[in-house]
Amino acid sequence: MILKRYKYGRYTGLFYIAPWLFGFLLFQLYPFIASLCSSFTYYTLLNKPVFVGLKNYITLFTTDKQFLSTMTITGFYTLLSVPLKLVFALFIAVLLNAKIKGIGIYRSLYYLPSILGGSVAVSVLWRVMFMKDGMINHFLGIFGIKAFNWLTDADLALITLSLLQVWQFGSAMVIFLAALKGISSELYEAAAIDGGGKWKQFLHITLPQISSVIFFNLIMQSIQALQNFTSAFVITNGGPMKRTYIIGMKLYDDAFRFYKVGYACAESWILFLVILILTLLVFKSSDAWVYYADEGGTK
Structure with missing residues (x-):
């Protein structure tokens, strides 16, 4: 009985934080990871991302x-x-x-x-x-x-x-x-x-x-x-x-x-x-x- 109440309470807590968790995953964590991946690409919004490795970072500290x-x-x-x-x-x-x-x-x-x-x-x-x-x-x-x-x-x-x-x-x-x-x-x-x-x-x-x-x-x-x-x-x-x-x-x-x-x-x-x-x-x-x-x- 105690175990069932514990599980019920745990899932109830997850239900209440679900809106925040959804917002965090969609609007914070995903853009965070996506920006890291994009930083290694040639991407202009008009073309598909092309992987260029560390070229962007090298350009920042050498020619820019x-x-x-x-x-x-x-x-x-x-x-x-x-x-x-x-x-x-x-x-x-x-x-x-x-x-x-x-x-x-x-x-x-x-x-x-x-x-x-x-x-x-x-x-x-x-x-x-x-x-x-x-x-x-x-x-x-x-x-x-x-x-x-x-x-x-x-x-x-x-x-x-x-x-x-x-x-x-x-x-x-x-x-x-x-x-x-x-x-x-x-x-x-x-x-x-x-x-x-x-x-x-x-x-x-x-x-x-x-x-x-x-x-x-x-x-x-x-x-x-x-x-x-x-x-x-x-x-x-x-x-x-x-x-x-x-x-x-x-x-x-x-x-x-x-x-x-x-x-x-x-x-x-x-x-x-x-x-x-x-x-x-x-x-x-x-x-x-x-x-x-x-x-x-x-x-």
């Missing part, structure tokens, strides 16, 4: 100079946007952790930009704001600062894209705020009794206690930045002089403008390996700086 350039630009974009976003998100989370009247309204307002995500509408708005005669330059003009060519200056365009990434800090902020709520007030009280000021409390209590959350946000935001496409496509279209031509745009152009689908699949797998390696490196470094309270220290 633009690929290495886009990977470098994507790396700079990630290094610029992710740390700024995490610092800003943590700063706002600390402010919103205060116990003041109406704090829930402030939290909602600060989270609002992230609801829109990386949408085309937000990117269009950002482009209009940073145009030569846009709102940002008008605001700077009030203080006598000359207008900047935010979108056409080769040195400023990538910074402008990074600022959009930083502005959408809501998801990281909410996670930081939840972590801050989990820190025992007794730790701060003990530090205050010992003469520790706010800054020392932040360095020696707050940061170690939320280091695991910083670790999580660092990985997630880095992956998101490396996969960015919408903002670069809508705001600058890769310009000026290809200075914002990130890997997401090259993947799009190779696959849907030049119909080199097999080649684009090879690029996507190189990007996947880069993300995987960076993630593993961050995991490896976590031994030195991530604190886990339930394990009495670093893992």
Whole structure:
């Protein structure tokens, strides 16, 4: 009887997860495997895939100079946007952790930009704001600062894209705020009794206690930045002089403008390996700086 109930319960569980399992197999696992297979072929959507072995990968690293350039630009974009976003998100989370009247309204307002995500509408708005005669330059003009060519200056365009990434800090902020709520007030009280000021409390209590959350946000935001496409496509279209031509745009152009689908699949797998390696490196470094309270220290 017990065995029959166990089997019944097991199959009932499978029935409930069947929709997710079907979606995972059809829309995630199958495209994942198919893209790997296609990366070893010459495939243009107009012809049957022709197996070419490692030719696509060899071309990427030997003759396609633009690929290495886009990977470098994507790396700079990630290094610029992710740390700024995490610092800003943590700063706002600390402010919103205060116990003041109406704090829930402030939290909602600060989270609002992230609801829109990386949408085309937000990117269009950002482009209009940073145009030569846009709102940002008008605001700077009030203080006598000359207008900047935010979108056409080769040195400023990538910074402008990074600022959009930083502005959408809501998801990281909410996670930081939840972590801050989990820190025992007794730790701060003990530090205050010992003469520790706010800054020392932040360095020696707050940061170690939320280091695991910083670790999580660092990985997630880095992956998101490396996969960015919408903002670069809508705001600058890769310009000026290809200075914002990130890997997401090259993947799009190779696959849907030049119909080199097999080649684009090879690029996507190189990007996947880069993300995987960076993630593993961050995991490896976590031994030195991530604190886990339930394990009495670093893992």
